Amino acid sequence: MxxxxxxxxxxxxxxxxxxxxxxxxxxxxxxxxxxxxxxxxxxxxxxxxxxxxxxxxxxxxxxxxxxHPEVIEAVQRAAVDGLSFGAPSEGEIDIAEAIAARLPSIEKVRLVSSGTEATMSAIRLARGYTGRSKIIKFEGCYHGHADSLLVKAGSGMLTFGNPTSAGVPKEFVQHTIVLDFNQPEAVRAAFEQQGNDIACIIVEPIAGNMNLVKPDAGFLETLRELCTQHGALLIFDEVMTGFRVGPQGVQGLTGVTPDITTLAKVIGGGMPVGAFGGRADIMDCVAPLGPVYQAGTLSGNPVAVAAGLVTLKLLSExxxxxxxxxxxxxxxxxxxxxxxxxxxxxxxxxxxxxxxxxxxxxxxxxxxxxxxxxxxxxxxxxxxxxxxxxxxxxxxxxxxxxxxxxxxxxxxxxxxxxxxxxxxx
Structure with a gap:
């Protein structure tokens, strides 16, 4: 054997x-x-x-x-001083500043421990900021295993989705509208019918979880236009693409500016890190400043932050x-x-x-x-x-x-x- x-x-x-x-x-x-x-x-x-x-x-x-030797050295150096504090550390500020300096769409950022946590929190923030319940996502785009995102398309273009995992009640996905990627007219129709109830669109701006699928010309621009027109927020899930496809992710390649961006993977250099960030007025709705609650014992972990900081520095060469x-x-x-x-x-x-x-x-x-x-x-x-x-x-x-x-x-x-x-x- x-x-x-x-x-x-x-x-x-x-x-x-x-x-x-x-x-x-x-x-x-x-x-x-x-x-x-x-x-x-x-x-x-x-x-x-x-x-x-x-x-x-x-x-x-x-x-x-x-x-990478410099990343390993940074991790070893940080680990000597302690693996976790449960209290603020300077490294958290450093990586927040590094992310904000690289992504103009981000004025403030909250660190978390995974991509799933980042997208889950971003959607909660969008709902809290807008006071609305419904969200739009796209078939084949994966945003982590939060209950409201484990959903497939319904039988009709604008029907709400059905859970794709046992343990997810239908009630948990009743506010999730699932549409086809690269079909802007379906998004337009959804907003025409339910725009006052839609809190956000969440999208992998370049999909990576149904294999690599790029957006058609004008697709992301239409999402931006419709969100602005109807008072919804646009969330770019750049957990996979952030700092992987270019120095400013997909938003840098396309010039389309999201309201909230989720990040993970590269920003941790291999360690467990996630983040969500956006305009200051939106991010100030997050506790302790605002009513949208989010917390995490290992958020901003000093060892993970050390790995991420060195990684971002080396990517800037x-x-x-x-x-x-x-x-x-x-x-x-x-x-x-x-x-x-x-x-x-x-x-x-x-x-x-x-x-x-x-x-x-x-x-x-x-x-x-x-x-x-x-x-x-x-x-x-x-x-x-x-x-x-x-x-x-x-x-x-x-x-x-x-x-x-x-x-x-x-x-x-x-x-x-x-x-x-x-x-x-």
Whole structure:
């Protein structure tokens, strides 16, 4: 029995499904998950000491590669002084100032411990600020596992959603309207019918949780226009894209300014951190200044803040994002060329250090189009690449990530492996 299998069997006895987050279980691709022992740069090693080129990157945070020496040093230095205080520390101010300096849409920011906590709090804030109950989200956009967000579209365009998880009463999602991504007219119709009751729109401005799906030209601009017109707030969920696709996230790439932004992943440099921020008049509604309650024992954890501060500093080096985008382009173009040569229906897209792979002709624009991908071919590709020492996300519905340590040599090794695998599909 392999060491990974042994660990998985053992884990299943005390951990539901043997994992602490569902996608890790390999259920959508089959097989036994790899239990990771260590990571360095663009590589991870499993429990059997098998090395893989990693394109998951802890689902985005490892933009500098794993175990960057300056980040590790900052964490070690902070840990010596204590792991948690439950009281304010100067580092919290430093990272709040760093975030606000980089994102003009943010005047004030509240630190939390996860992306889920950030989006949950942002929606509560939007409801408290507007005095309204209903929210709009989009099919395929994932904003964490808060009850009101675990919802799928109803049977009609403007019907309220149905829970997608047991344990979520229908009453918890009765105020959630689920629409199709990249369909601005549906959003316009929702506001025409229920605009006085809509507190906010929450959107991944570039989706990463139904694989990578970019907004059509004008889509985000329409969301901004409608929110302004009807007195609702626009929330950009940049938990995944924040400081990953560019120095100012998607809002910097598009010029569309949200009222509230949620962040996580990169701002923690691999440690558990989240944040939500926006205009001062909105953020001043949060306790202790305002009536919207939010609290967290580990919010602004000094060790996590230390990792995030060093990460943000290193991302500010001249040319960082240009180089990252260049490497991601090499990867996606190379994969597309090898798939085409093998006669495999395939397309790929990217932005910054984030990419999507689709086993279909043409880049998808919505959840339905992503769902039309050849999932069986993806599974074969995933396991074939795993055997070749390349670790992609174990799901056809997840974006991938490139780090600054994915050198030309690493990309070339990946493409050589992909050429072999495509030939077998």
């Amino acid at each position: 392999s060491r990974n299998t042994e660990l998985f069997d053992r884990a299943c006895k005390t951990i539901p499904g043997g994992v602490n987050s569902p996608v890790r279980a390999f259920r959508s691709v089959g097989g036994v998950p790899r239990f990771i022992k260590r990571a360095q740069g663009p590589y991870i090693w499993d429990a059997e000491n098998t090395q893989y080129i990693d394109y998951v990157g802890s689902w985005g945070p490892a933009i500098l590669g794993h175990a 001249p040319g960082f994002y240009d180089k990252l985008e260049q490497q991601t382009r090499k990867l996606t173009q190379g994969l597309s060329e090898h798939a085409q040569a093998a006669g495999i229906p395939f397309s790929a897209d990217f932005v910054g250090g984030m990419f999507g792979l689709y086993f279909r002709d043409g880049i998808p624009r919505s959840f339905d189009e992503v769902s039309s991908c050849n999932i069986d071919q993806f599974k074969q590709f995933f396991h074939g690449m795993l055997e070749q020492g390349v670790y992609f996300a174990p799901s056809a519905f997840e974006a991938g990530f490139v780090s600054s340590t994915h050198t030309d040599e690493v990309i070339e090794q990946t493409l050589a492996a992909a050429k072999k695998v495509f030939a077998t599909l």
